[in-house]
Amino acid sequence: MFVTKKNRFIAACVAAATLTCAAPASFAATASASLTISASVVASCTVVGSSIAFGAYNQTVVNQTGSITVQCTNGTAYNVGLDAGTGTGATVGNRKMSASGGGTLNYALYRDSARSSNWGSTIGTDTLTGTGSGLAQTLTVYGQIPAAQTPLAGSYSDTVTVTLTY
Numbered sequence: 001m002f003v004t005k006k007n008r009f010i011a012a013c014v015a016a017a018t019l020t021c022a023a024p025a026s027f028a029a030t031a032s033a034s035l036t037i038s039a040s041v042v043a044s045c046t047v048v049g050s051s052i053a054f055g056a057y058n059q060t061v062v063n064q065t066g067s068i069t070v071q072c073t074n075g076t077a078y079n080v081g082l083d084a085g086t087g088t089g090a091t092v093g094n095r096k097m098s099a100s101g102g103g104t105l106n107y108a109l110y111r112d113s114a115r116s117s118n119w120g121s122t123i124g125t126d127t128l129t130g131t132g133s134g135l136a137q138t139l140t141v142y143g144q145i146p147a148a149q150t151p152l153a154g155s156y157s158d159t160v161t162v163t164l165t166y
Contacts, residue, residue, distance in 0.1 A: 045072035045132065047080070047164040052143045057105065062145040063115070068162055070139060072132025078166040080128045080139060081121035082109055085158040092120035095158060103152030109160065110142040123165060132166075 052066035072078050087096030087104060096104040111117040111128050119141065120126030128139060 041073060043073045043076040043166060045070060045076060045078055045164050045166045047071075047162055049141075049160075049162045052109075052141065054107070054143065054145055057145055057149070057151070059148055059150070061147045064143045066141040066143065068139045068141060069136050070130065070132070070164060071136045072130075072134075072166055074132055074134035076132040076166050078130055078132060078164055079123045080130070081123065081126075081163045081165070082119045082141075083121050083161045083163065085160045087158050090158070092126065093118055095160070097156035097158040099152060099154035099156045101152055101154045103154055103156070105145065105151045105156045106149060107143060107145045107158075110144065113140075113142055115142050115144050121163060127165075 048069045050067045050069075052064050054062045054064045068080060070078060070080060082092065084090040084092050085095045085097075087098050089104075090096040093108070095107050095109065097107060098104055108115070109119045111119045111126075118126050119128065130137060130139070
């Protein structure tokens with residue numbers, strides 16, 4: 001019986017020593033590094049023009065509007081210019097719609113509702129400037145057919161190119 005008690009005593013001592021000496025698993029090693037993040041945002045723009053339908057002309061002034069939608073990267077400066085159109089002899093100061101029968105009908109395009117600032121294609125002179133916001137921006141084109149013209153009867157049209165410079 002003495003051996004059994006002794007064995008129990010030894011077993012109890014070994015168990016106590018094991019519990020006392022057991023170290024927690026919190027001695028793990030660590031290392032750190034940095035992760036470099038980068039990106040670039042490229043300035044970009046898109047432009048879309050609508051149509052301007054003047055309707056019937058009867059030798060009195062006809063005013064109408066259209067629009068140009070510009071979408072540029074936030075903070076991107078831009079210029080919008082309009083060329084003279086495709087009418088024979090047209091200039092940005094005196095645009096001409098043409099009819100299939102050979103007639104012409106003069107008209108003008110402006111940057112302001114008072115129709116006093118011609119809209120042309122020379123940057124710094126007669127274009128419209130703006131700064132992109134990242135969202136679509138709508139610009140109004142103010143058109144006018146002057147009075148007292150005597151065109152031939154027919155349907156008149158022209159195509160004006162919108163140039164967006166940024």
